[in-house]
Structure formats: C-alpha cells, structure tokens
Amino acid sequence: MAAKSPTLDDFDRKILHEVQQNNQLTSTQLGERIGLSPTSAQRRLNRLRKDKVIKGDISIISGADVGRTLTMIVSVQLERDRSDIIDHFKKDVRNEPIVMSAYYVTGDSDFVLIISARDIKEYEGFTRKFLYDNPDIKGFKTTVVMDQIKTSFYVPPWE
Numbered sequence: 541m542a543a544k545s546p547t548l549d550d551f552d553r554k555i556l557h558e559v560q561q562n563n564q565l566t567s568t569q570l571g572e573r574i575g576l577s578p579t580s581a582q583r584r585l586n587r588l589r590k591d592k593v594i595k596g597d598i599s600i601i602s603g604a605d606v607g608r609t610l611t612m613i614v615s616v617q618l619e620r621d622r623s624d625i626i627d628h629f630k631k632d633v634r635n636e637p638i639v640m641s642a643y644y645v646t647g648d649s650d651f652v653l654i655i656s657a658r659d660i661k662e663y664e665g666f667t668r669k670f671l672y673d674n675p676d677i678k679g680f681k682t683t684v685v686m687d688q689i690k691t692s693f694y695v696p697p698w699e
Contacts, residue, residue, distance in 0.1 A: 546591045548697070551576060555584055556593070556697035563597045598693075603656050610657040611640075611685040615649035616671070619678045626650070629676065638666055649681075 548556075554574040558565060567578035567585075574581060588594045603611065618625055626644070633642045633653065641654040657663040663682075671680050 546593060552584060553697040560694050607658050608656045612655040613683040614653040614655055614680055616651040616680045617678045618650045619676050625676045
C-alpha cells in the first residue's frame with residue numbers, strides 16, 4: 541500500500557518554494573518571506589522534513605570546477621525484461637559514482653543515465669566495465685552534452 545501524501549496548505553507550499561531557492565535561510569528569514577513567525581516557519585519546516593516531503597539538503601557542485609568536464613546521456617536497453625535483471629541493474633547504477641542520475645523509462649530504452657566524466661578515457665572505461673561487460677545489456681546509445689542549458693531539482697509546489 542502506498543504511503544499517504546501529507547496535506548499541504550499555502551504556507552507549506554511557500555516554504556517548499558523558498559527552501560528550493562535557498563536551503564540556508566534562517567527561521568527569521570523564512571518566516572519573513574512567507575508571512576509567519578520564525579517559530580511557526582521552523583515548526584512547519586521540521587514537519588515537512590519529518591514527513592519526507594523534503595528529502596534532504598544537498599550541495600550543488602559544478603562538474604567543471606572539479607575537473608569533470610564531460611556530461612553524457614546514455615540510453616540503455618536490457619537484453620530481457622525480467623524483474624531480477626531490472627532490479628540488479630538498478631542496484632549497480634546506485635553504486636556507480638559517475639552516474640549522476642538514472643531513470644527507469646518506457647519506450648525504446650529501459651534506462652536513461654546521466655554520466656559525469658573527467659574525460660573520454662574515463663567514460664570509455666565506464667562503458668567497458670559497466671556496459672559492455674554486462675551480459676544483461678542488449679545495447680546503449682550515448683549523447684554527449686555540448687552545453688548545459690538548465691539543471692534543476694526544483695519542483696513547483698503548487699497543484
């Protein structure tokens with residue numbers, strides 16, 4: 541049975557908007573922006589975290605600033621549609637550091653991976669170890685990102 545989604549009111553949605561823009565706001569700053577006291581804003585923020593509406597705070601790092609200048613989008617097609625193969629691939633993807641994001645999808649591919657690599661040599665090593673050497677993979681296609689136009693985890697908090 542799926543977990544019930546918490547009911548969000550306008551203040552909750554305003555909090556979600558503000559913390560997606562800046563998760564370093566103090567309770568006072570957050571309260572001022574949404575029209576609540578700092579205590580009420582903090583209490584609501586804590587509840588949103590406890591209810592897992594807010595799943596955690598992250599730091600966004602520029603790949604180029606740490607020497608990871610290549611981003612690739614890789615579409616992966618599995619050999620067979622079996623739940624054990626799908627589950628095993630998901631587990632492997634979660635443990636692979638150069639996979640930034642992964643999506644289990646419908647259509648021509650089974651998975652879409654976003655890869656961050658230092659250079660083409662590192663990417664080639666990844667493809668050999670992770671893709672070519674995996675007998676459950678039928679094929680894959682790589683698209684090299686030429687320019688990152690927008691990257692965001694922002695989710696509009698309004699229905």
